[in-house]
Amino acid sequence: MSCCGDTPGFEEIDEVSRLVARKLAAFLRTLRDNGFAVGLAEGRDAAALMASGYAARPRLLRSALKHLFSARKSDWEKFDGLFDAFWLGRRVRSRSMTAGAAKAANNPSLKTLQDKGDTRGSQFVTDQIPSADDAPDGRGEGRMEGASRAENLAETDFRKLADPDQIEQAHAAAVQLAKAMRIRLTRRDLARRRGYRLDLRRTIHRNISHGGVPISLVKRQRKDKPLRLIVLLDASGSMSMYTRVFLRFIHGVLDEFREAEAFLFHTRLAHVSDAMKERDAARALDRLSILARGAGGGTKIGESLAAFNRHHAARVIHSRSCVMIVSDGYETGDAKLLGREMAALAKRCRRIVWLNPMMAWEGYAPVAAGIRAALPHVDLYAPANTLKSLAALEPYLARL
Amino acid sequence: MKKTREDIADALAACGYIADAELATAISLMQLLKRPLLLEGEAGVGKTEVAKALACVHATELIRLQCYEGLDQSSALYEWNYQRQLLAIQAHRGEDADAVEDHVFSEKYLLERPLLAAILQEQPPVLLIDEIDRADDEFEAFLLELLSDFQVSIPELGTIAATSIPHVVLTSNGTRELSDALRRRCLYHYVDYPDADHEARIIMARIDGASALLSQQIAQMVQGVRKEDLRKAPGVAETLDWAAVLVGLDVRDLHDVSETVHETLMCLLKTREDRARMTREVTDRLLGTVA
Numbered sequence: 001m002s003c004c005g006d007t008p009g010f011e012e013i014d015e016v017s018r019l020v021a022r023k024l025a026a027f028l029r030t031l032r033d034n035g036f037a038v039g040l041a042e043g044r045d046a047a048a049l050m051a052s053g054y055a056a057r058p059r060l061l062r063s064a065l066k067h068l069f070s071a072r073k074s075d076w077e078k079f080d081g082l083f084d085a086f087w088l089g090r091r092v093r094s095r096s097m098t099a100g101a102a103k104a105a106n107n108p109s110l111k112t113l114q115d116k117g118d119t120r121g122s123q124f125v126t127d128q129i130p131s132a133d134d135a136p137d138g139r140g141e142g143r144m145e146g147a148s149r150a151e152n153l154a155e156t157d158f159r160k161l162a163d164p165d166q167i168e169q170a171h172a173a174a175v176q177l178a179k180a181m182r183i184r185l186t187r188r189d190l191a192r193r194r195g196y197r198l199d200l201r202r203t204i205h206r207n208i209s210h211g212g213v214p215i216s217l218v219k220r221q222r223k224d225k226p227l228r229l230i231v232l233l234d235a236s237g238s239m240s241m242y243t244r245v246f247l248r249f250i251h252g253v254l255d256e257f258r259e260a261e262a263f264l265f266h267t268r269l270a271h272v273s274d275a276m277k278e279r280d281a282a283r284a285l286d287r288l289s290i291l292a293r294g295a296g297g298g299t300k301i302g303e304s305l306a307a308f309n310r311h312h313a314a315r316v317i318h319s320r321s322c323v324m325i326v327s328d329g330y331e332t333g334d335a336k337l338l339g340r341e342m343a344a345l346a347k348r349c350r351r352i353v354w355l356n357p358m359m360a361w362e363g364y365a366p367v368a369a370g371i372r373a374a375l376p377h378v379d380l381y382a383p384a385n386t387l388k389s390l391a392a393l394e395p396y397l398a399r400l
Numbered sequence: 401m402k403k404t405r406e407d408i409a410d411a412l413a414a415c416g417y418i419a420d421a422e423l424a425t426a427i428s429l430m431q432l433l434k435r436p437l438l439l440e441g442e443a444g445v446g447k448t449e450v451a452k453a454l455a456c457v458h459a460t461e462l463i464r465l466q467c468y469e470g471l472d473q474s475s476a477l478y479e480w481n482y483q484r485q486l487l488a489i490q491a492h493r494g495e496d497a498d499a500v501e502d503h504v505f506s507e508k509y510l511l512e513r514p515l516l517a518a519i520l521q522e523q524p525p526v527l528l529i530d531e532i533d534r535a536d537d538e539f540e541a542f543l544l545e546l547l548s549d550f551q552v553s554i555p556e557l558g559t560i561a562a563t564s565i566p567h568v569v570l571t572s573n574g575t576r577e578l579s580d581a582l583r584r585r586c587l588y589h590y591v592d593y594p595d596a597d598h599e600a601r602i603i604m605a606r607i608d609g610a611s612a613l614l615s616q617q618i619a620q621m622v623q624g625v626r627k628e629d630l631r632k633a634p635g636v637a638e639t640l641d642w643a644a645v646l647v648g649l650d651v652r653d654l655h656d657v658s659e660t661v662h663e664t665l666m667c668l669l670k671t672r673e674d675r676a677r678m679t680r681e682v683t684d685r686l687l688g689t690v691a
Contacts, residue, residue, distance in 0.1 A: 037580050045433050052432070060405070063425040068433070071583035073440060073574075076590040200482045204489070204504070209497045212489030310631070315574050318469070344631075344673075 020050050027086050034082060037071050058088060174245060174387065175252035228259040230316055230349075232308065234327030236266040236299040242357045242385070246326050249390065251276050251284050261316045265304035271312065301331045301370060302338035309344050317349045326355045326384070331370025339373030346377040353393070355384035404428065408457065417446075417453030418594075418601045426589045427454065436547055436568035438583065441591035444635015447571040450591070451528035454567060461525040463566070465514040467535035473542065477552060479511045505556035519550055519562035527566040533576040544582050594636065596623050602636060603643045610647050617654045617690050618643050621661070624686040625668055630677065634668035642667035658687055 024046060031038050046065055054061045062083045070076045202218035231250050235243050254260045254276045264270045278284035317323070323345060331338050346352055354374065358364050360383040366372060375381060380396055383389050409424040419427075430437050439447040455462035465476055485504040492500045512520065518527040532540065546552065550562035570586060572578060594602060599619035603610050610618075618639065626633045634642075645664050651657050662683040669675050 037584050039584055042584065045435075049429075049432070060425065063422050064429055066422075067426045067429055067437075067587040067589055068435075070588040070590075071580065071586075072588070073590050076588060201480055204480070204482060204485050205501070208489055208501050208504070211493045212486050318576075 020055060021047065023087075024050065030082060030086055031069055034078065036069055036075055038069055042068055062087075174249035174390065228261075228316075228318060228321045229253060230260070230321055230323045231262045232269075232304070232323065232325045232327075233262065233264050234266070234299060234301070234325075235264045236330075238299065238328050238330050239326075239357070242326075261312075263304075263308060263312070265299075265301070265308075267300045267303075269304040269307040299327070299330055300333035301327060301329070301374075302333045302335070302341055305341035305345060306337065309341055309348075313345070313348055321349045322351045322353060323349045324353045324355065325378075326357075328356055328358045329354075329366065329368055329371030329374065331368065331373075335369035335373045338370050339377075342374045342377040351379045352377060353380045353382065353396070354378040355382055355393075357383060357385040359383040360385045360389070411457040412453050413605070415453045415456035416605050417449055417456075418598065418605055419450075419453075420594075420598065423450065423589060423591075426587055427457075429587055430567060433587070434565065436570055436586045438570045438572065438578075438586035438588050439591050440572050440574060440588070442593065442633070442635065443573055444637050445591045445593055446636045447591050448528065448530060451526055451530075451569040451571075454569065455526040458524075458526065458567065460523050460567075461521065462528060463514050463518045463521075463525050464528045464530060466530045467532050467539070469534055469536065471535045471539055473539075475513055476515050476539070477513050477546075478516045478554060479513060480505070480556075481509045481511050485509050507557065510554075510557070515546060516552055516560070518566045519552070519564070520560070521564050521566070524564040525566050527568045529568065529570045531573060532570045532582075533572040533574060533578060537579070540579055540582055544579075544585060547585060593626060593633070596620050599623070599636065599639060603640065606640050607643045607647055610643055611652070614646065614652065614654070615643070618646065620690045621654065621686060622668065624689055625665075625678070628678065628682065628686075630669070630674045631671050632669075632674060634670075638668045638670075654687060654690060658684060661687060 024043070028038055028043050028046075045068060049055075049064055049068070050061065054064050062080060065083065066076065066079045070079055199218045203214050203216075204212070206216055206218060207214050231253065233243070233246055233250060250262050254262055254273065261271075261273045262276050264272045275287040276284050278287060342352070356366075356371070359366075359381070366375060366381075380393075382393060384393065405421070405424045405428045408427050409419055409421070412419045412424070412427075426437055429435070437450075439450060441447055451464075452462060488504050488509070489500060492503065514527070518525055529543070532543070535543075547568060550565055551559055553559045593599075596616070596619045599622065600612070600615040603615040603618055604612065607615075622634060622639045622642070642664060645667055646654075646660075649657075649660060649664070651660060654661050662680055665678055665683060666675065669678055
C-alpha cells in the first residue's frame with residue numbers, strides 16, 4: 001500500500017487512524033447530510049487511504065476521496081467545496097454553499113409542508129372550482145343527471161367538477177387509469193404475435209434422449225418492456241382548471257411506469273420527476289406547487305421545448321418513447337420557434353401526443369398561431385378533458 | 401505492481417493519452433482499492449479512450465463489452481456451442497443419455513463471451529463495459545453481482561471463479577439513471593471537455609506534424625465553438641479530425657487561411673442546424689478571439 005510517499009510505520013498508522021477516525025466519521029455524516037450515498041465499505045476504504053499516506057497531502061486526499069465518495073455529477077461538483085469547508089476550514093465557495101443550502105432547506109420545508117398537508121387538503125380542492133365568469137360554456141356534459149354516478153364522472157369535463165368528493169374520485173380514477181395503462185402498455189402482446197425465440201440450450205437438454213433430434217422444442221419469450229412516457233405539462237394560467245387533475249394523472253403514471261419523466265412549463269421549463277416520485281400524492285403536489293410558482297406571465301411553449309430539446313432530450317428520450325404534451329397551445333412567445341422545436345422533437349421521439357382540453361369546447365378551432373405551427377408535427381391530437389377521453393388514449397399508446 | 405500517480409500520468413502520456421491529475425489519482429485508486437471506475441461525461445470527451453490507454457499502461461489486453469438495450473447473459477457472459485453439441489450428440493448416439501449430457505455440457509462446448517473471458521485471463525485484462533446506461537436494469541443488477549464476487553455460476557457446470565481480477569472501467573452517457581448500488585460500488589470520475597491548454601496538448605500528442613502554435617489555435621477555436629449555442633458541441637474526437645484535416649492541408653496559422661477554416665468546420669459540426677448557425681461572420685468573430 002505504498003502508493004504515495006514513504007510508507008508510514010506501524011505506530012504512525014495507528015496514530016493517524018486514531019486521530020482521524022473520529023473526524024472522518026463526522027465528515028461522512030456531513031456528506032450524507034448533503035445527499036451523498038456513502039456506505040460502510042466506502043468509510044473503510046477512506047480510512048485505509050488515509051492510513052496509507054494520503055492524509056499527509058490534502059489536495060491528493062481530496063481528489064482521492066472525491067472519486068471514492070461521489071456517485072454522480074452533482075456530487076462531483078460540490079465535493080471540493082464540502083471538503084475544503086470541513087477539513088481545511090475554508091469558507092465554502094458560493095456554489096457549494098447554495099448546493100448544500102438548497103438541500104438542507106429542502107428537508108425542513110418538506111416537513112412543514114407535510115404538517116400543513118392536512119389543513120391544505122381541503123384548500124387545494126377548492127382551488128379547483130372554476131369561477132363562473134372565467135369558465136366559458138362547454139358542451140354541457142355535466143347534465144347527465146340520470147346516468148350512474150361513475151359514468152357521469154367519466155364523461156364530465158374536469159373543469160365542471162365542483163363537489164370535492166367528485167374531484168377526489170376523478171383523481172382516484174386518473175390514478176387507476178395510469179395503473180391500468182402501465183400494465184397493458186408493455187411489449188408482451190407484440191412479442192407474442194411475432195412468436196417466440198427458440199431456446200436452444202433447453203431444447204438440447206430435453207432432446208438428448210432422442211439422439212439430439214430436436215423433437216420437443218423449448219421456446220423463450222421476450223420480457224416485458226415498459227414504454228417510456230415523457231409528459232410535458234402546461235401549468236400556465238389558462239390551463240389552471242385542468243392542471244390539478246393532470247398532475248394527479250401524471251403522478252399515477254410516474255408511480256407506475258418505471259420509465260417516465262415529467263416536466264412542467266409555463267414561461268420556463270422545470271424537471272419535476274423527482275418531486276413526482278414522492279409516494280404521497282398530496283406531498284408531491286405540494287412540492288410541485290413550489291416549482292410551479294412564477295406562472296401567470298403567459299406560456300412560452302416554444303422556449304420551454306427548446307430548453308427540453310437542449311438539456312433533457314438526449315437523456316430521457318430513447319427509441320420507444322412517447323412525448324405527451326398537455327397544453328392549450330396559447331403561445332405567448334414566438335410561434336415560429338415553437339414550430340422549429342416541434343420539428344426537432346419529432347425527429348427524436350417515436351410519437352408526439354398533444355392533449356388539448358380546450359378541443360372539446362364548442363366552437364374551438366386550432367387557429368392560434370402557436371398550435372397551428374405545432375400541429376404538423378403531432379401524431380395524435382386529442383381532447384382529454386374527461387376521464388373517458390383520457391382512457392381512450394390507451395389503445396393508441398399500446399401501438400407504439 | 402503498484403504505480404504512483406505521477407508514474408501513471410507519464411505512462412498514460414506515453415500511450416498517447418494526456419490525463420489530468422484527477423484521472424491519474426482515480427487510476428491509482430483503482431489499483432489500491434480494487435474498485436471499478438465509472439466514467440461519466442458528454443459523448444466525445446474520450447471516455448472510451450481512457451480504457452484503451454489503461455490497457456496500454458498495464459500492457460494487457462482490452463476486453464470490451466458494448467452494452468445495448470436487450471443485452472442478456474448469453475451475449476455478455478457465455479453461450480453453449482449448439483452446433484457442436486448437436487453433432488456430438490449424434491456421434492454418441494446409443495450411449496447412456498446422462499453420460500452424453502455430461503459430455504456436451506462440458507467446458508469444451510462453452511463459448512466465452514466478454515465477461516467470462518475477462519475473468520479467465522492469466523494476466524488481469526482491462527474490462528471496458530461501454531455505455532452501461534444503455535443496458536437494462538436487470539443486466540445492471542447482474543453486473544453488480546459479478547463485480548463484487550468475480551465468479552460465475554453456470555447451471556450445467558457449477559461455479560467458475562476468476563483466475564484474475566480485471567481492471568474494470570464503466571462508461572455512461574447518462575441516457576438512463578444508474579442504480580445507486582452500482583454507483584456506490586464504483587469510483588466516480590466525471591470527464592469534462594478539456595480546457596484549451598489541455599486540448600492543445602492532446603492535439604500535439606495525437607496528430608503528427610501539428611505545431612505548438614497551430615494546436616493552441618485549434619484548441620482555442622474549438623473552445624469558442626463549444627460556447628456557441630449548438631445542438632451538439634464538438635467532442636475531442638472531432639477536434640482531432642479537424643486538426644488532422646488542417647495539418648493535411650498544410651495549414652501553419654489559422655489567421656492566414658480564414659476561408660479554409662470556415663470550409664473545414666464541418667469536421668466539428670454534425671447537424672444541418674449547427675452548420676447554418678455557424679455563418680462566415682461567426683467564424684470570423686471566433687477567429688478574432690484566437691491568439
